[in-house]
Amino acid sequence: MAHLLDGSTLADQVKSDVSAALDAWTAEGHRPPYLSVVLVGTNPASEAYVRGKERDAAEVGIETDTIRLEADIAEADLLEQVEDLNADPSVDGLLVQLPLPDHIDDRTVIDAIDPAKDVDGFHPQNLGRLLLGNPSFIPATPYGIVEMLDRAEIDVEGMNAVIVGRSNIVGKPLATLLMQRDRNATVTVCHSRTRNLTAHTREADLLVAAVGRAHFIGADQVQDGAVVIDVGINRVDDDSREKGYRLEGDVDFDAVEPRASYITPVPGGVGLMTRAMLLQNTLTAARQNADA
Numbered sequence: 001m002a003h004l005l006d007g008s009t010l011a012d013q014v015k016s017d018v019s020a021a022l023d024a025w026t027a028e029g030h031r032p033p034y035l036s037v038v039l040v041g042t043n044p045a046s047e048a049y050v051r052g053k054e055r056d057a058a059e060v061g062i063e064t065d066t067i068r069l070e071a072d073i074a075e076a077d078l079l080e081q082v083e084d085l086n087a088d089p090s091v092d093g094l095l096v097q098l099p100l101p102d103h104i105d106d107r108t109v110i111d112a113i114d115p116a117k118d119v120d121g122f123h124p125q126n127l128g129r130l131l132l133g134n135p136s137f138i139p140a141t142p143y144g145i146v147e148m149l150d151r152a153e154i155d156v157e158g159m160n161a162v163i164v165g166r167s168n169i170v171g172k173p174l175a176t177l178l179m180q181r182d183r184n185a186t187v188t189v190c191h192s193r194t195r196n197l198t199a200h201t202r203e204a205d206l207l208v209a210a211v212g213r214a215h216f217i218g219a220d221q222v223q224d225g226a227v228v229i230d231v232g233i234n235r236v237d238d239d240s241r242e243k244g245y246r247l248e249g250d251v252d253f254d255a256v257e258p259r260a261s262y263i264t265p266v267p268g269g270v271g272l273m274t275r276a277m278l279l280q281n282t283l284t285a286a287r288q289n290a291d292a
């Protein structure tokens with residue numbers, strides 16, 4: 001039986017720490033942190049994520065404004081909007097919800113965000129600083145994963161950490177965080193072209209699944225006693241649910257749980273930590289903005 005890494009409890013701890021730090025910040029005479037969210041189009045998942053961000057921010061006392069733009073907006077007009085928010089001193093944190101419509105290049109837009117306001121941590125300057133061990137903003141999902149491990153007092157030093165998935169927003173930054181000198185894991189990053197994936201994952205003391213395929217990791221892929229972190233949030237058709245789908249992770253929880261020492265559930269695991277770390281980054285942005 002694995003210990004459950006409960007995202008709800010751990011994210012509540014983060015939120016309560018952010019809320020306390022924010023109260024102390026405003027008690028010093030500062031205005032509350034302010035987060036601008038740009039949402040292009042009406043992608044239902046993006047709409048739901050943005051609503052969640054608004055709710056979370058309100059809960060800890062961060063002010064937000066969501067700028068909703070038409071799906072057919074020209075890239076140049078979106079860039080102009082980003083420039084306006086970059087120039088607005090009342091905006092501490094700024095994020096553009098991804099994915100963007102096909103006619104807009106995500107990278108061009110991310111590169112236009114002021115790195116000092118880039119609470120997603122996706123700007124090359126912030127990713128570069130992360131690689132150097134000198135971060136300002138850490139992307140929220142990998143940040144949430146290491147925060148979760150820290151709060152559960154799981155020390156990864158010397159562990160074989162195997163990450164399945166090499167994305168810019170999860171796999172690559174997480175590999176960087178885990179191998180840093182303050183964590184000292186030995187990191188392997190696997191991906192769709194990895195030969196004999198199972199040979200790698202079965203060596204993992206810490207296994208992180210970030211592939212985006214429901215139940216991709218089964219019991220045979222996991223070593224006894226492994227710490228298993230499931231980043232997947234996959235919509236699986238389910239007529240018995242009101243919404244017509246249910247959420248499933250990249251890990252077959254029921255099969256893997258008996259083997260693991262610790263495991264995150266989906267929903268209720270990493271996703272909640274991701275949401276909480278955006279709040280932490282927004283507070284960091286407000287502090288840096290006030291110092292600048």
Ligand code: GUN
Nearest residue numbers: 095096097098099120140
């Ligand atoms: N789309 C899915 N996850 C994210 C995220 O963390 N930030 C942004 N901006 N868009 C996303």
